[in-house]
Amino acid sequence: MNTFEDIQLKIKEYQTIIIHRHVRPDPDALGSQTGLQKYIQAKYPEKHVYCVGSDEPTLSLFGKMDSVDDTLYENALVIVCDTANAPRIDDHRYDKGNYLIKIDHHPPVDNYGMLNYVDTSSSSTSEIIFSMIHAAQDEQLINKAIASALYLGIVGDTGRFLFNNTTPHTMNAAATLLEQDIDHHDLLNKMAEKEPYLLAFQGYVLQNFQLDEDGFCKVQITNDILKTYQIPPNEASLFVNAVAEIKGLRIWVFAVDEGTEIRCRIRSKGIVINDVAQAFGGGGHPNASGVSVDSWDAFESLAQALKEKLS
Template sequence: MTEIFNEIMEEIEQYETIIIHRHVRPDPDAYGSQLGLQGYLKAKFPHKNIFAVGEREPSLDFIGTFNDIKDEVYQEALVIVCDTANAPRVSDSRYNLGQKLIKIDHHPAVDQYGDINYVNTEASSTSEIISDFINYFNDYSIIDGSIARLLYIGIVGDTGRFLFNNTTPHTMEVASQLLTYDFNHNEELNNLAEKDPKLLPFQGYVLQNFDLNEQGFCKVIITTEVLEQFNIAANEASLFVNTIADIKGLKIWLFAVDEGNEIRCRIRSKGIVINDVASDFGGGGHPNASGVSVDSWETFEQLATALNNKL
């Protein structure tokens, strides 16, 4: 850690313009690590130009906003990509227009696309890594509650409020340090959990239409017709991937949403490695939380069979 954190900071110090990216279909950790790093670098280097870019996810608007910059800004810039395992998933394809590229991530290293790659799969989240980065340089004294809030949200999001098995003693130490800053963590937890009332009938549909077998494998299939029936978007449907997580006997579940041009499959498990299966189908992710995009329901069934065979 020591050597590569120093290497990353040396690059940051050399550039006047730094542009921070993260992955498509962002989650709280993507937002938290990206915006948290932006806030920290602005505090440490107030005269540098620090931008955060990427598409907006309406359900996460409460976390923060992003910059709209022109292509020429990249010409002499350092680009940092947070929380993104492979290059095709980087939000905003201009990430490779900069002079140098740094990857900071906690997903298994599928694609080392940066000039500098820091991947720590033992970290609960990339927000935890950014917190460690700040701490390594003894810079907790220069951040404030707004930055601590972002990193805390990212950690909470990727640990499922500290319920997932990626929560370590170190994760709790980092979270407790962030909680010493002035922000309302109860309000942030409520913001993360809240859903638009119009979505709740869809939640009812999920609870009434899951397919659980005796081995503990479960499928949830959301077709375009279902999305139209409940008048929700595919990204809104994805918010309910863990709706069935508390079912007794559940071991692996596959939540599939037809997005029109592809079927996005989110895979979750309780203590069973499933990212190897995801990788076999062109996806990836964490051992217990992965994703795959397939081109047909036929391929989806093949994926389902492979996951069921894990049991």
């Protein structure tokens, strides 16, 4: 694994830096991306640092992405945050730069970077960015904008510190970020807020999950359901953990028909499920993974493979 010092030397070398992350961004993808941008800007005010990718309306508190002309990539350093495999990188110009760095905490799928920093022991890529700042003794550069982005990224990938990827280092990082006197109550409330119409859909999910006696649960959101509740697929997927508090639950899969594919988000309580996701062309963490299938028949095959983990 390359070191933080190697990353810092590349950041110092380039005048233009473009930061990418994965499609369908979650708080950690955006937190690590924008937190890294703001850190570099604080350390090197003269540099041009951009965040690219599609805007995610449900996470607008992270701010809007930048519009970057193709020509800016010619002599640029490109950094991709929180993305294990190249096909999931948002904005496929990521390989058009002069040098490419990958920073991630997922089990590695593609080492697509010229420099790859992957630490699967970190709760989140946001925690890795904090660790890099700490290693460079740059904590004095952390301002409210940096702290807010990284804190929300850590909160998002630890499930508000409920998941088993929360470590003493994670809590120390969060505590240091809170020293910036960020309004974390307000930030967390904003990140959790949902439009009123979404609660009707949540009601549907809670009334229509399918739970087996062995602790396996599946939720199937078809295109007809999306139309009935007038909800886009990305917002429907916000409810992947709506069933997480069911007593006896061990593995669950939340599947949403996105038109061209059925996106399946898989979660578990202490049971490794990313091997099943990988077998179906996906991937992720041992207890939180994802995969896309092309039909509901394929989804049933995936569900059966997950149920077999409980045998």
